[in-house]
Amino acid sequence: MTRLVDDFWKMAALGLLAVTLVFLIGPLIVAVSMSLDARGYLAPFPPKSLSLRWYAAFFGNEVFIFGLRNSLILGFSATLISAAAGTLAALALVNHDFRGKPLLSALFLSPLIFPAVVVGLALLIFFSRLGIFNGFFRLLCAHVVVTIPFTVRAALASLAGIRRSYVEAAMSLGANERQAFWDITFPLAKTGIFAGCIFAFAYSLDDVAVSLFLYDTNSTTLPVALVGHMRADFDLSVAAAATFLALITVLLIVILDRIVGLDRVVGQGLYR
Amino acid sequence: MHVLELHNVSKRFGEAQAVDNISFSVGKGGILALLGPSGCGKTTTLRLIAGFETPDRGDLLIEGQDISGKRPYERNVGLLFQDYALFPHMTVAENIAYGLRFRGLNSRDAKARTEEMLGLVKLSGYASRRPSQLSGGEQQRIALARALAINPKLVLLDEPLSALDAKLRQELRTEIKDILTRVGATTIIVTHDQEEAFGIAERVIVMNRGVIVQEGSPAEIYLSPSNRFVAEFIGRSNLLEGQISRIDSNCARFIGDGVELVVPAARFSTEVVWACIRPERIAVQNVSSKNSNMQAYENELEGVVIDCAPLAADLHLLVGLKSGQRIAVVEKNVGQPAHARGSAVRLCFNADDCVIVTS
Amino acid sequence: MSSAEIPSDPVLASGMKRRRKFLSYNLIVLLLPGIVLLVLLLLLPLANIVVESFRQYVPGKVGGSFDAPFTLANYVALFHPVYINYLTTMLWCASIATLTALVMSYPIAYLIARTKSHTIRIAVIGLLVGLLFLSALVRVYSLELSFGSVGLGRTIATLMGISSNSSSYAIFLVIIGLIHHSIPLAALLMTSTIQNINPRLVEASQALGAPLWRAHLSVTLPLSMPGVLSAFLVCYTINLSAFVVPMILGKGKIQFLSNLVYDRYAELANFPSGSAIAMQLLVVTLVITYGIGWVLRRWTREGAGA
Numbered sequence: 016m017t018r019l020v021d022d023f024w025k026m027a028a029l030g031l032l033a034v035t036l037v038f039l040i041g042p043l044i045v046a047v048s049m050s051l052d053a054r055g056y057l058a059p060f061p062p063k064s065l066s067l068r069w070y071a072a073f074f075g076n077e078v079f080i081f082g083l084r085n086s087l088i089l090g091f092s093a094t095l096i097s098a099a100a101g102t103l104a105a106l107a108l109v110n111h112d113f114r115g116k117p118l119l120s121a122l123f124l125s126p127l128i129f130p131a132v133v134v135g136l137a138l139l140i141f142f143s144r145l146g147i148f149n150g151f152f153r154l155l156c157a158h159v160v161v162t163i164p165f166t167v168r169a170a171l172a173s174l175a176g177i178r179r180s181y182v183e184a185a186m187s188l189g190a191n192e193r194q195a196f197w198d199i200t201f202p203l204a205k206t207g208i209f210a211g212c213i214f215a216f217a218y219s220l221d222d223v224a225v226s227l228f229l230y231d232t233n234s235t236t237l238p239v240a241l242v243g244h245m246r247a248d249f250d251l252s253v254a255a256a257a258t259f260l261a262l263i264t265v266l267l268i269v270i271l272d273r274i275v276g277l278d279r280v281v282g283q284g285l286y287r
Numbered sequence: 288m289h290v291l292e293l294h295n296v297s298k299r300f301g302e303a304q305a306v307d308n309i310s311f312s313v314g315k316g317g318i319l320a321l322l323g324p325s326g327c328g329k330t331t332t333l334r335l336i337a338g339f340e341t342p343d344r345g346d347l348l349i350e351g352q353d354i355s356g357k358r359p360y361e362r363n364v365g366l367l368f369q370d371y372a373l374f375p376h377m378t379v380a381e382n383i384a385y386g387l388r389f390r391g392l393n394s395r396d397a398k399a400r401t402e403e404m405l406g407l408v409k410l411s412g413y414a415s416r417r418p419s420q421l422s423g424g425e426q427q428r429i430a431l432a433r434a435l436a437i438n439p440k441l442v443l444l445d446e447p448l449s450a451l452d453a454k455l456r457q458e459l460r461t462e463i464k465d466i467l468t469r470v471g472a473t474t475i476i477v478t479h480d481q482e483e484a485f486g487i488a489e490r491v492i493v494m495n496r497g498v499i500v501q502e503g504s505p506a507e508i509y510l511s512p513s514n515r516f517v518a519e520f521i522g523r524s525n526l527l528e529g530q531i532s533r534i535d536s537n538c539a540r541f542i543g544d545g546v547e548l549v550v551p552a553a554r555f556s557t558e559v560v561w562a563c564i565r566p567e568r569i570a571v572q573n574v575s576s577k578n579s580n581m582q583a584y585e586n587e588l589e590g591v592v593i594d595c596a597p598l599a600a601d602l603h604l605l606v607g608l609k610s611g612q613r614i615a616v617v618e619k620n621v622g623q624p625a626h627a628r629g630s631a632v633r634l635c636f637n638a639d640d641c642v643i644v645t646s
Numbered sequence: 647m648s649s650a651e652i653p654s655d656p657v658l659a660s661g662m663k664r665r666r667k668f669l670s671y672n673l674i675v676l677l678l679p680g681i682v683l684l685v686l687l688l689l690l691p692l693a694n695i696v697v698e699s700f701r702q703y704v705p706g707k708v709g710g711s712f713d714a715p716f717t718l719a720n721y722v723a724l725f726h727p728v729y730i731n732y733l734t735t736m737l738w739c740a741s742i743a744t745l746t747a748l749v750m751s752y753p754i755a756y757l758i759a760r761t762k763s764h765t766i767r768i769a770v771i772g773l774l775v776g777l778l779f780l781s782a783l784v785r786v787y788s789l790e791l792s793f794g795s796v797g798l799g800r801t802i803a804t805l806m807g808i809s810s811n812s813s814s815y816a817i818f819l820v821i822i823g824l825i826h827h828s829i830p831l832a833a834l835l836m837t838s839t840i841q842n843i844n845p846r847l848v849e850a851s852q853a854l855g856a857p858l859w860r861a862h863l864s865v866t867l868p869l870s871m872p873g874v875l876s877a878f879l880v881c882y883t884i885n886l887s888a889f890v891v892p893m894i895l896g897k898g899k900i901q902f903l904s905n906l907v908y909d910r911y912a913e914l915a916n917f918p919s920g921s922a923i924a925m926q927l928l929v930v931t932l933v934i935t936y937g938i939g940w941v942l943r944r945w946t947r948e949g950a951g952a
Binding site: 107 | 673675676677679680681683684687688690691692694695698749750751753754756757764767768771772773775776777779780781782783784785787788789790791792793796797825826829830857858859886887889890893894904907908911912917920921924927928931932935
């Protein structure tokens with residue numbers, strides 16, 4: 016009898032697992048296949064015949080392409096600045112003990128605590144008060160602030176993992192602090208920092224809430240353009256855009272796996 | 288002129304006095320071991336010499352020059368770390384050559400020097416390998432090569448053999464000693480392992496709780512421990528607590544822990560002392576088989592065998608005396624029958640086999 | 647002998663930080679960029695909206711008037727039944743969504759933690775990380791296509807006895823969206839906790855006579871509670887701050903606090919009121935994170951016998 020109960024629960028758990036996986040992946044498959052729908056209007060799934068018309072619509076839409084260009088430039092710039100500031104801060108935090116260190120660590124990780132709209136509105140009012148209306152500059156500032164937690168955390172983790180004996184060995188052989196940093200610490204910490212950059216870039220590319228407050232007509236980002244389009248005209252060019260963004264995401268994941276190894280994202284645990 | 292001199296060096300970490308007023312020196316080509324249990328201050332001393340800590344008080348001189356103001360990279364001291372600290376992102380050759388670039392060698396000379404070092408540690412041909420591809424023993428030898436490549440005035444080894452298994456430890460012990468003597472490197476080795484210290488060094492300094500307890504050759508330290516700590520820490524020993532009363536110019540009488548012994552007259556004092564008898568200096572006779580040919584000893588204690596364990600090359604006995612004391616005895620295993628448990632035996636040793644130590 | 651502070655083994659004690667005097671003059675330089683950025687672009691603006699939320703709204707002026715007098719009117723307005731309704735709907739949706747997401751993520755987390763197949767592990771982790779990276783817009787849009795009126799919307803709505811255009815269905819859709827949003831993060835967060843539970847414990851439990859389901863109930867579940875709780879708090883906070891999900895899937899019929907903030911700006915340029923709602927959102931999320939977190943931690947500590 017207990018064996019039957021056991022089997023029942025095992026089946027139930029497996030069933031739940033299957034349902035969850037289908038739930039997670041299903042809608043994405045729907046979106047991708049709908050993006051290839053030959054019909055010219057939004058009709059029920061599944062598409063009867065395939066066509067690339069929606070991709071043409073997407074790439075032909077100037078607003079979308081303009082937004083994509085802005086998003087990429089914004090993403091790269093914000094990630095670069097955020098990585099620089101974040102790595103420097105991590106360097107300071109990892110090897111030194113000083114008063115106020117916990118407070119400072121909390122400060123660097125704090126943007127994550129605040130809801131995105133709060134950050135967006137706060138920056139909007141702040142910039143308005145200062146008379147700064149340039150959309151790209153405002154967006155850049157916002158994205159840097161919002162991605163710093165990722166870069167700081169990634170840099171901290173990878174720097175802390177470097178054994179002190181490496182640096183001391185270098186110094187005993189004649190390297191001063193600066194040389195030891197560039198020869199030993201930085202090369203070993205590179206991959207971790209780069210992983211943080213990937214997270215930061217993905218976050219910047221995806222941001223809606225903050226960007227909606229701070230953009231202007233010259234600096235529309237892709238998510239902002241998509242939202243506008245979705246509210247006005249819910250057609251399948253968005254599906255094409257969605258598939259395109261999904262492909263970029265897959266690319267980022269592959270890069271992440273090559274560099275850091277996906278297995279390390281959750282760690283190995285004690286018993287594997 | 289000594290290569291290294293320490294004068295009254297002290298270092299404190301917070302509440303704990305890690306190193307307390309120690310002084311010693313090392314001559315050129317000498318190999319010195321700092322031996323002691325964890326927390327005795329030996330590693331702190333090493334780091335003070337290397338420059339990763341600064342002393343609160345005292346002087347550090349290398350070749351007569353005060354180095355306390357010098358950074359680690361200005362001291363020309365070679366370090367072999369306990370975890371080897373081979374740079375994982377560089378090849379073996381790049382590791383060894385790392386220190387050379389700060390000494391102005393061009394790439395051709397650096398390459399030659401690297402090859403020379405690889406030959407010295409008998410790992411030629413390993414130049415393009417990565418540390419992760421090396422075994423523990425190989426990593427250690429490369430780390431040594433790296434430290435020696437810069438031709439340092441002083442080489443510091445931090446527990447060099449602790450990460451290796453017993454067999455490898457023995458092999459590398461002889462190898463390291465061989466390499467160091469061939470190069471003529473002035474060396475300080477820091478360890479808690481007596482075999483490591485006695486096997487490699489010519490002079491040993493025993494440390495405990497931040498102070499130097501005894502300094503001398505391995506034989507001196509073993510045969511004449513200066514106090515109870517050294518007697519207990521070095522080798523195995525039986526310690527009996529008691530008092531001395533003098534007999535004549537050659538020997539004295541020791542009374543304590545239920546036994547009476549004839550001991551050397553070297554120390555004479557009325558305070559509490561310990562009689563230290565090394566297990567291998569005691570001869571075991573079966574009470575039942577006493578015959579007139581047997582040698583007479585100055586000390587003969589009767590007891591009962593509690594345990595007799597044949598451990599490879601030695602026979603380890605534990606004998607209980609009537610007074611309740613347990614004495615450890617080690618005999619060479621030459622194929623003799625093991626003493627049966629419960630059998631009555633006589634423990635025999637001379638006055639010279641004892642050492643009297645104070646605490 | 648106190649050897650606790652003496653670095654007798656500096657190499658292995660790599661977690662111990664040494665005060666390297668030689669870099670302390672560089673410390674300021676290292677920290678300056680980050681501090682400047684965060685103070686200027688985060689702390690100051692946030693302090694500013696606190697102030698702004700107390701100002702009076704002057705209609706017709708783009709943005710708030712910077713000289714407007716102070717008032718509590720913006721906060722008083724929040725106690726209007728309509729706003730209370732928004733708040734409660736939001737809390738209710740977020741609660742249901744987070745709890746459901748946790749239940750659904752647990753099997754996935756368990757799978758990753760215990761599977762012996764490296765391929766499956768990498769595949770599932772890749773899927774979850776991919777979903778996390780994937781633009782929220784893409785996820786929300788896919789859900790709209792699948793569960794909206796073009797997709798399964800009408801079927802499900804009829805099953806529930808409502809119209810697919812009604813606000814009840816919109817709530818359902820928003821909850822679905824929040825669940826889809828939360829599962830990847832919850833699964834990844836819970837995985838590391840489960841990985842650290844000794845698998846021998848369940849085996850020991852079974853050897854003592856417990857059927858597998860009982861063994862998991864008494865061993866795996868309680869031991870994984872810390873991870874489950876932290877996943878709950880993180881996902882709950884994220885769901886409360888959700889913006890895109892309610893905006894697209896709610897189609898205007900459902901408003902979370904974040905949507906209200908946006909509306910204040912986009913439609914009326916009413917900064918003061920927007921600031922007040924933003925403050926409310928901030929307080930709600932902080933109270934929930936630290937408050938519930940504290941309560942739950944006390945609860946598990948007492949349950950575990952402190």
